[in-house]
Amino acid sequence: MNRLPAALAQIDIDGGMAFIAADYLQYRFSAMLLGIQDDVAQWQVGQAVELAFAENDVALAVDLHGQISLRNRFHAQIEHIANSPLLSRVTLRFGEQTLHALITRSSCESLGLHCGQSVEWLVKSNAMQVNRA
16 A cells, blocks of 8 residues: 655535545645545644555556546656566655555556656546545
8 A cells, every 4th residue: 555644735525525635745636535434524724644545556657648537647756666477566756755556567568667767657536545644
């Protein structure tokens, strides 16, 4: 599981859902929380939160142009790639943090991924978890 410290920047609640915006360094993350707990309504802008998302929810892109519906889209540098026969675990340097993406080995090879390369990584808002820090 990838984890990032962040500060709550926005919270909008409608029924059992909440849209969250949170900042890590200069980066703005989005999360759509479904089936929220009652305490989420008490969260305050500026409060410390932790963003969490699974390695297999991270998509990687090279030379991605244009708009896309995934709101969490950021640049990072590849630090390491560990290959198995079917999967590749790609280690990314993002700001002060190390993140991981678990993708198919065939995707890793077709993208030509290698250490030191700059890539974009993406996570859907509904794959992002937000917890009080």
